[in-house]
Amino acid sequence: MNFKTLSVVAAVALAMPALGSADPDDDTLIINEEIEVATKVEPAEHLDGALYEVISGWHFRNDDTQAMEMDDFDNPAMLGAENGMAIWNTADGSEGKSCADCHGDAAESMKGVKATYPKFDEKAGTLMTVQMKVNECRTERMGAEAWSYDAGPAIDMEAMIGSQSRGMPMNVAIDGPAEPFWEKGKEIYYTRYGQLELSCASCHEENYGNMIRADHLSQGQTNGFPTYRLKNAKLNGAHSRFKGCIRDTRAETFNPGSDEFIALELYVASRGNGLGVESPSVRN
Amino acid sequence: MKLGTLTLALAMMAGTAMAEGVMAPQDVEFDDYGSVEQSLTGKPGDPENGLKVYASKGSGNCVACHKIDAIDAAFPGNVGPELTGAGDRWSEAELRGILVNSKKTFPGTVMPAYYKVDGFIRPGNAYTGKAADDSFGPLLTAWEIEDLVAFLSALKE
Numbered sequence: 001m002n003f004k005t006l007s008v009v010a011a012v013a014l015a016m017p018a019l020g021s022a023d024p025d026d027d028t029l030i031i032n033e034e035i036e037v038a039t040k041v042e043p044a045e046h047l048d049g050a051l052y053e054v055i056s057g058w059h060f061r062n063d064d065t066q067a068m069e070m071d072d073f074d075n076p077a078m079l080g081a082e083n084g085m086a087i088w089n090t091a092d093g094s095e096g097k098s099c100a101d102c103h104g105d106a107a108e109s110m111k112g113v114k115a116t117y118p119k120f121d122e123k124a125g126t127l128m129t130v131q132m133k134v135n136e137c138r139t140e141r142m143g144a145e146a147w148s149y150d151a152g153p154a155i156d157m158e159a160m161i162g163s164q165s166r167g168m169p170m171n172v173a174i175d176g177p178a179e180p181f182w183e184k185g186k187e188i189y190y191t192r193y194g195q196l197e198l199s200c201a202s203c204h205e206e207n208y209g210n211m212i213r214a215d216h217l218s219q220g221q222t223n224g225f226p227t228y229r230l231k232n233a234k235l236n237g238a239h240s241r242f243k244g245c246i247r248d249t250r251a252e253t254f255n256p257g258s259d260e261f262i263a264l265e266l267y268v269a270s271r272g273n274g275l276g277v278e279s280p281s282v283r284n
Numbered sequence: 285m286k287l288g289t290l291t292l293a294l295a296m297m298a299g300t301a302m303a304e305g306v307m308a309p310q311d312v313e314f315d316d317y318g319s320v321e322q323s324l325t326g327k328p329g330d331p332e333n334g335l336k337v338y339a340s341k342g343s344g345n346c347v348a349c350h351k352i353d354a355i356d357a358a359f360p361g362n363v364g365p366e367l368t369g370a371g372d373r374w375s376e377a378e379l380r381g382i383l384v385n386s387k388k389t390f391p392g393t394v395m396p397a398y399y400k401v402d403g404f405i406r407p408g409n410a411y412t413g414k415a416a417d418d419s420f421g422p423l424l425t426a427w428e429i430e431d432l433v434a435f436l437s438a439l440k441e
Contacts, residue, residue, distance in 0.1 A: 195407050195416075195423065196396040206394065207363050213341075213348040214359040247413035252406040 023209050024059035024218075029278070031070055035167040037276035044273045046174060050205055056275050057218035060208075061283055065230065069282040077159060077228035077280030080235040084160025087153055093144025102141065106164055114165040114277050118266040120177040127181040127262055130158050131237070149257030150237030159226045159235055162279025169276060170223050172269045185267025188260055194251025200268075203245070220245070221272040222265065224281025231284055238265055306426045309384075309401045318388030319377040324399070324426035334435025337428045344424055344432065349395070352439065364395060369441035379433050383424075398424040 029037040039056035043049075058066060068074045088099045088106055103109040113130060121128040124136070131154050135146040147154035174182040192199045203212065204220030211217070225238040239256035242264055246253045254260040307324045314320055337344040339357040346367075351360035353368040370379070382389050385397035399422045407416040424432070 191405060193406050195404055197404065198394060198396075202394045210363050211359070211361045212363050213345075213361050217363075243413065247408070247411055249408075250411060251408045251413075252415040253408070253413040 024055050027059070027063075027066060029056070029058055029066075029070065029276075031166060031278075032072055037167050037278055038169060039275065041169075041274035044270065047271060050201075051219065051271070054221070054272060054275060055208070055219055056223060056272075056278065057221055057283060058224065058278060058281065060216045060218040065282055065284050069224075069278065075228070075280070075282055076233075077226070077235055077282060078163075080156040080226070080228070081159040081163045081280055084153075084156040084158070087157055088160060093138065093142035095141065095143040097142050099137065102137070106160065110161045110164040112165055112168060114162040114279055115168045115171050116173070118172065118181075118262060118269065120173070120181070122177075127178060127266060129262055129265060130161055131257070132262075134158070134161075149255075150240045155226050155235045155237050158237065159280040162226065162277065165277040166279065167276050169274050170269060170272045172266060172273060174266070174270045178266065181263045181266050182270060184260075185263035185265070188264045189267055192249075193246055194249030196249045196251075198249045200245065219271070220268065221275060222268050223272045223275040224278035224283070226279060227281045227283050229283050235280060238268070242268075309399050309422050312384050312399065314381055314385070314388045315377075317378075318381040318385075318390075319375070320380040320384055321377045323430060324380070324384075325430050327430065329427070329430030329432070329434030331431065331434040331438050333428075334431035334433070337424065337432055338435060344398070344428065346432075354439075367436065367439060369439055371437045371439040372441055374436070376433055376437050379436050380429065383429050383432055396423060398422060399426065399429050 024040075029039045031037060037056075037058075039058055041054045043051045043054050047054075058069065068076070072078045085106065088103075091098045091101070100106075117133070118127050118129045120126070121133075128136075131147070131149060134154065134157055138144040139146050147157075172178075189200045192202065200220060203217050208217050208219045222238045225241070226235045227241075228234070229236050237256060239258075239261040242261050243253045243256060305326050307322065312320055312324070313322070335355070338346045338352075339355065341348075347357040347360045349361045349364035351362060351366045351368075352370075353366070374382070378389070382395075384399040386393050386395040387397060401420070401422055404416075407420060408414060409416050409419070
């Protein structure tokens with residue numbers, strides 16, 4: 001093959017994914033040949049017809065990226081989850097306790113947590129994310145310092161806790177005391193921020209399946225978070241993702257851990273109710 | 285005069301020329317269908333520069349959402365319709381209106397307004413994620429809009 005043919009072939013190969021991936025694909029997600037994950041489900045009633053099918057971001061990634069998530073040995077996010085498990089078993093703070101001292105085996109005590117968070121917490125009187133709950137244990141029961149949001153140990157711990165719910169359907173509560181938070185999150189979701197005047201819905205509801213430059217737009221679901229992004233080669237929290245998306249509208253963003261993003265996390269999670277938990281997932 | 289000073293002086297002259305005779309974003313008038321009759325600069329646009337503005341990521345970045353058959357730009361998106369033959373479908377005034385503020389032509393559209401400076405929610409300082417400061421201006425200059433109008437008008441099938 002001469003150079004010319006080669007570059008033509010390469011150009012075609014490069015062009016293919018963009019052209020071939022306009023719609024979510026029909027693959028099936030089974031992790032470790034064992035955990036079946038529902039990646040396409042009926043929309044919850046509270047979506048009011050906004051989506052006719054709820055689809056995991058996994059379907060919008062190419063086969064190689066998809067495959068990485070199907071086997072823990074190939075999934076780079078599992079290194080973070082393993083580190084989370086090491087931290088789980090290590091004593092910290094003035095009380096000299098580890099998470100395991102109170103919660104025992106995470107595979108039992110943390111099962112189902114990711115599927116139901118963010119959740120209204122009676123004692124705290126507010127909506128809490130998994131990371132907030134972890135920090136509550138650290139500061140109130142371990143005498144340790146709070147971790148900063150979406151950073152190092154916090155995200156590894158969230159990945160480990162999330163992995164205990166893999167395959168379970170997302171099922172966050174939006175009624176009762178959670179409702180005002182949900183309403184607030186919904187308002188943020190549909191607000192057209194920034195100089196580009198784009199809302200979450202502009203990209204992830206009206207245009208999922210379409211290409212925005214080289215990016216294949218998904219529904220922006222959170223059932224896979226934390227997620228390992230090949231682009232920045234680390235675990236990313238949902239709030240950090242929200243921040244990046246709002247920044248891309250040329251807007252002043254909110255910060256990870258802010259009241260706005262806590263409410264938005266509940267609302268976005270509720271759009272994905274029914275999807276199987278994939279945490280920690282792999283995306284590009 | 286050294287070369288550096290010379291280019292600076294020229295740039296300053298260009299700056300004054302730009303301010304004069306250029307319509308400010310706040311002064312643009314639309315008709316009932318969103319068209320803008322009056323040129324923003326009073327001068328014909330340069331279609332070749334229009335193509336650059338259209339295709340480059342750091343400028344108009346129209347290719348993020350649009351495709352034109354005859355143009356070989358990397359990774360055209362498909363959030364917006366194909367613009368092949370746009371010059372057959374739209375007059376200059378209509379194209380100018382779509383560029384200045386597409387929402388006057390297509391209510392609720394996701395296409396951004398390229399020559400507008402107010403009415404934004406939490407406007408930022410470009411892509412930094414920080415709040416807008418004194419440097420805040422429209423996405424494109426009046427000249428760039430006119431260059432795009434010239435470029436798009438020439439797209440005939």
